[in-house]
Amino acid sequence: MREGPPDEALDRPTGGRAEGGRLRPGVFISGRRTTGVVSTDDAVRVLCVDDGPGVAGLVAARLSRADPEMETEAVTSASEGIARVAAGGIDSVVSGYDMPAIDGIAFLELLRATDPDLPFVLFSGRAEEGPVSDALSAGATDYLPRQSDPGQYDVLARRVRSAVERLRSSARPGSTGVSAAVLETAPDAVVVYDEETVYANRAAVTLFGGEGAEPDSPAVDDAVATLLDGIEPATDDGIAYVRRSMTDAGGRSFPATIITRTIDWDGRPASLTVIRDLSGRDRNESDGERYRIAFEESTDALVVVDGDTCLDANGSATQLFGLSRPELVGSDLTAFVPEDADVATPWREFATAREGMKSMEICRDGGGRRRVEASATSLPDSGNFVWVIRDVTDYVATEAELRHDWAALHDIYRIAADQEAGFEPKIEQLLKRTREYLGLPVGFLTCIDGEQQFVEIASGEEDVIGTGDTCPLSEAYCRKTIRYEEPLTVQDASVEGWEGDPAYERFGLGSYVGAKVIVDGKLHGTLCFAAHEPRDEAFSAAEETLVGLLARWVGYELDRNRVTEQLRQQNNRLDEFASLVSHDLRNPLTTAQGYVEFATEGDEADIDEALGVIDTALQRMERLIDDLLYLAREGIGIDSTEEVAIADVVRTAWSVTGAETEADLTVADDLGTIVADRDRLRQLIENLLRNAIEHGGPSVAVAVERTPGGFAISDDGPGVPVEERDNIFDRGYSTRDAGTGFGLTIVGRIAESHGWTVSVSGSESESGGARFEIDGARHVED
Structure with missing residues (x-):
């Protein structure tokens, strides 16, 4: 039998058995771990084990409160813990020490045969050096003394999560070689x-073969065989536990507990047996060696100190302090305390008391600071202390970043959800808060019209970009932004190919x-944030997502405002309709009805007079209905525009309004071409021509000429009194009894819908x- 695998055997399993049931010398059986596989999602599933009344449940509840993404379960015995881990889905175990029959150390040893890497934290009220050393020797991931301070559960949660994440990132496959x-x-x-x-560890070889026994000694095999013959095998799903007297290789009798568990070893069912010597035999020499192994391989920084002087340090400590072991040993550790830090006093208090747990900063050799959590345990024989120091810098930085993100998102949500504020006040606040979150001096919302970009609202430094700024789209960063569905980011334009770009040359x-x-x-348009200076770090995924979501929110708000304005205008048109039906249409209708009665009671001359009045009233009603239908159906929205020759539209409109009159129309040769809705423009010109004929008489002279901002229509009729010119575009306003009062109202609305005056x-x-002059129309040839 071999005491244990050499290093090279861990990943090179071999197997075989000699005749007579004994292992050949130099042969070790390797297998694979099959239970307790650690999951790889963000949640961490922790099994809490302790027999104390309510202790396991309390630890589980506290851990879940300290880390809401931590899922916890509680059991009250090691046997239940073994079964639960074997069922799978457990990422880490937190166990007490003092438990009947199978204590925390034996529990750990039983687990390690099948789950050599499963994070195991001993969380015990006992702080003696013995249990701590035994736990580390048996493969415990961490040890934390249980105290009355609720803050310890935050530390415990961080350590558990850190151990699980290290295991997930290492992705080392389990094997019997690793277990052994x-x-x-x-x-x-x-x-x-x-x-x-048969396999026995070093302690078993010494127990059965005596000091200096070889792993393949027949005496060891015989003793093991004798032991096994006298023990009832464990069931497939349980643990067998007996307490009996045993005799070691030297003839010494001692009380022992013998615990067996069925496991999978190299693909075959086997029994794991743990023999615990209860006599308190001297294990100083082996304990020292096991402590040294645990000391060296710990991922936490371990430093042995006498006062403030470092006596020894492990590899993790040298990495943390940035010094080699010879440089670190003999140094005064208080020299690593930042002189300007507020944590200097707590650090020195901790160094003096050597108890509890502190969070503080240290200065690394060569510069740089690290945030650490430190605790200490005494070495009774020497009076020295072991400092256990864990680097939590990255965790603290991540936690601070998450708090920063949460605060920004909370403020942005509060602003966006304010139903009392209008769009412009909200977008100004959002631009300000988001540029503060991004660390950029300016934020702005643009509108893009064709090949021009216009800054609608800007927040921040005006010398970068200000409200009302405009430029060709070809000279704007936004020309590239609008090509992509996701936000465009530039960390350092000078090294990302923007030098020489028109946008970079213009805005820098x-x-x-x-x-x-x-x-x-x-x-x-676009929603953007920028600075003249490059950014130290690339934009994070959270920052990109936030800008993208804000751009969508802006689009939704603008669309909602558009729909709201349309509804408002529709309501106004309904009001106009109600007014027309109740008043304007009622007047000619009443007149017609009155003359019908007059005609029925009079002679033939009265009938002719009545028919003339009724015809006039009906014509007025027809005009009113036509104008109202136009206002109700067309509204003021413009669906599409095109390039329209003004002269063509004027001739078409004249054929409808002036062809059957003696009026004279003069059209300038250079009226030009503008961008407009053709049908709406025709209606506008028809109404102006009809207005000229109705007020100037059938022989009025009308002229259409080009202006810098569009065109003008003039006549030689009576004109409009100066005092009435401000009112003629109001609904229902007319200087003629036969007028509807809607013709010029329609002209004004069509002009407004195009953005003209x-x-x-x-x-x-x-x-x-x-x-009448139309201004604000853009001549295509200009």
């Missing part, structure tokens, strides 16, 4: 056997993040007349 290597330093004798093979932005804004399925003044004709 862990069991090799266990303080108790451990035997694994089946019908063909060193860092930028922007996303396009879509309204009603169409591009509106319409004004009235006196014409240059000798008789005065009126001149």
